[in-house]
Amino acid sequence: MSTDIKSLGSFVWSIAELLRGDFKQSEYGKVILPFIVLRRLDCILDETKSAVLDMASSLPADMDDEARDTLLAGVVGQNIRLYNLSRFTFATLKGQDAKDIHKNLIEYVTKFSPNVRDIFLDKFLFTDQLKRLNDAGLLFQVFDRFTQIDLHLNKVSNIEMGYLFEDLIRRFSEISNETAGEHYTPREVIRLIVSLLLVNDKEALTGSGVIRQIYDPAAGTGGMLSIAEMEMKELNERIRVELFGQELNPESFAICKSDMLVTGHNPENIAFGNTLTQDAHAGKRFHYMLSNPPYGVDWKKYADPIKDEAAELGMQGRFGAGLPRISDGQLLFLQHMISKMRNDEQGTRIGIVMNGSPLFTGGAGSGESEIRRWMLENDWVEAIIALPTDLFYNTGIQTYVWLLTNRKDPARRGKVQLIDASGERFWKPMRKSLGSKRREIPQDATDEIARIYHDMLNGNSDWADVSKIFDTTDFGYREIRVERPLKLRVEWSEGGKEALLEAKPFQKLDEGSQAKALTLVQSLLSGGHWMNADSFAKAMDDLFKKSGLKFGAPVKKAILNAFTERDEEAETCTDKKGNPEADTTLRDHELVPLGEDWKDYVAREVTPFVPDAWVDESYTDTQDGKVGRVGYEINFNRYFYQYVPPRPLEEIDAELKTLEAEIAGLLKEVVA
Structure with a gap:
């Protein structure tokens, strides 16, 4: 984030201070964010204002609405899909009588093109906030402060506007105890994901006539979509990028849609609503998908339609592979994205950020394990990258980037690359923390991670502890039930x-x-x-x-x-058929690697230690019917664990004696 944007963010934050006492802290964003969007649009439309009004006055009254919108937006130009027919701008509004500011602002907002009115009236509920400000005697003060901000395109780019929105959302979320991470992802994390998605596609993205569609099912304010487009344009300025998304939070949706309007994208491609229950892009397929769904957020309140879809449609729907536990819906988003993969030669690439839960939560037969099994057995998982901690504004937990595709290169088929990019070589501390965000990934580290992935480094030289490649079956196992006799x-x-x-x-x-x-x-x-x-x-x-x-x-x-x-000395109890009866309190489960016969495993790992144990062969997998239930988990710690020997006892003892001496000295000072 540039110094200018930080200064601008601080100035806007100072405007929020005017609301203290009349608004709750949790309500500041409901006033400031729509005002920022309104000021941005005012600056963008400023130069063509007169021309738009002249065109509007020359058009016949009975003209088709769609044709009228097209012509008026065309006057604005620059692929901007909006206009305003009010006689006012921020500059002329300021020159009016202060007592008329509420009435004039209402007229100004309601004279926007329909696609913008929807943003302010239905999502921001801006007229309600204007009334509250007016009733509190604050409206003109707040408006006047916003007129001092210059948000013209030649002063503040769309990317910089994204930074500004993120900074403000973070601040508003912190003071109201909300989850900023549900709204956006740090830009360097997005750049890393985009770099990983595009590093193997650079040749395919060059040339003329290239069209690519990008989708984010949890779009937030649109940061992922806009950066993905920017990176593609840097590879090929002639490429046509179409952006699609869906967002549940009304304020975030309003910001994202307004950004699409300003940047010339079809605003109808950004939908409002719950992606998991109301797929606004049903039937659509995309070249690239990327997302940062909420971590650890339960889906209990809308579980019924998801469970119904899974039961009625099975594998023909989005959630046929399995349902994760009700407390975390991350894998629902991933299944949803997989359902939108293209089945043509180009296929699809997916990049998604999740916490550690989807890697290993749930044993054999659980919803999570069955989803992992489905993805790995279909050979969609290409790589998983462990990120540094303390990257996100609302949490310091470990996160991972999953890369999936249905068009793997031959060298990657049947393989999964694990990259541990959590070490110090891949991050640097921030000079000033932003919430829980204390670290960032510098550009050279992003380039290095992309190179490790692109070159498929597999424990090579300096990267032995960073990158490892496994067969997809290496993450699978059969859980067999081992019984012991009841005595x-x-x-x-x-x-x-x-x-x-x-x-x-x-x-x-x-x-x-x-x-x-x-x-x-x-x-x-x-x-x-x-x-x-x-x-x-x-x-x-x-x-x-x-x-x-x-x-x-x-x-x-x-x-x-x-x-x-x-009593271990007692004789074994038997059932009616004379078979040994199992002691359920001694029941155990062994995890047998998929590549090994369970009988050989038992002969080596169980029988020598518990000679009277046996395997319950009725405990079988629901899919293949074989003994034992198949499960999949990906445990990064197991593959990248490095033993650190404890310090010598002499060193510890010496340190304790030093501390004791210091404590004794401090006590003497207190007594004296």
Whole structure:
């Protein structure tokens, strides 16, 4: 961010201070952001104002609205798709009587072209804020301060406007405890993602007649889209870039749509609403997709339509691969993006920023694991890059860039590249922190990460601890269920008697039956304990029959539960078919690498240590029906872990003695 933009941001922030007392801090943005957009549009339309009004007066009253809009926007030129038919500008409004400012501003705003009126009236709800300002006697003061800002295109570029919006949103979010990260992504992170998406496509993007479509399902203020376009234009100024997006937050949507209007893009390509439940671009396919969806945000309140789509459409819909846990919807966004991949020769490339959860959360058979399985078995995942911590304005957690494509180069097929770009060589500290953002990725580090990815470095020389390439199957495993036999010792105890008397099946018996059953059980156990629970159960059953007692299975089970204890020295219990009965408390699960036969694994890793264990072969995978459930996880720490030996004890001891001496000295000073 340039010094000028920082200064401009500080000046705008000072305007927000005028609102103190009459507005809550959380409401500052609802006033300042639309005023910034309004001032920007006023500056852009300033030079052509008279020409637009002249054209409007010459057009027939019964002219088609669409044709009228096209002609009037054409007068503005520069591919700007908007106009204003009010007689006012900020300059002329300032010259009017201050008491008329509310009425005149309303006229000014409502005389914009329909695509801009929608932004101010429906999304910013700007007329409500103007009324509140007017009622508080602040409207003219705030307006007057905004007239002092020069936002003409030759003074502030669209990229710089993006920086300004981000700086203001961050500040407003901090004072109101909102999540700034849901609105935008730091620009150097976006540049890294775009560099990774384009580094292998430079040749395909050159020449004339090239058209590319870019999509962001969580567009925010449009930063990702605008930077992606800018980077493409630098590669080929003749390229035609079409931008598409959808955004749920009304203020962010309004900013993004106004940016599209100013930069000559079709504003209708930016949709308002929930991407996951109301796909505004259903059926569309895109060349490039990039996004930074919210981290750890639950989707409970709109879960029903998502679950319905998954159940009704299955793999023909967006969420057929699986549903992640309700507390985090990141993988829903990724599945949505995959559903919009092009199936032609050009295919699609995806870049998405997520936290660590999608890498490893969820065991075999879970929604997360099944989604990872679907992506890896379809060979869409090309690379995953671990970013430094403390990059984002609202969180310091570890984040990762996932790169996916359905047109892998032959050398990458069946492979996934992991890049650990979290080390000090890839970031530098900021001179002044911005919220939780304390670090940034310099351009030379961005270039280096892109080169590591492009060259497919695989543990080469200086990058042995940074880049590694794996087969997609290396992340998969079969979770097999290992059982151990149930071994029970049966013996009489007063505690067991009390437990039996409290058991519901036993309480249903009359008092006489209860007393007789207890007497018979005690008689069986009077000679000591039984090391074979099956033999005891048979003997008890025979004794009950001889005594005329007819108890159901629940009562007999309650008796066994009351007087049995697990004992490794006891004999194994068996089921009705004579098979060993499993002790569920000793049940374990082993993760067998996909490339290995589970029988060989058990023979090597289980049987030598637990000879009586066996594998439950009824525990099978729902997709291939084989023994064990297939799971996938990507654990960066496992692949990039570096052992750091502890300090020598002598060094630690010496440090402790030094600290003790310092503490003793401080205590003496206190006493003195």
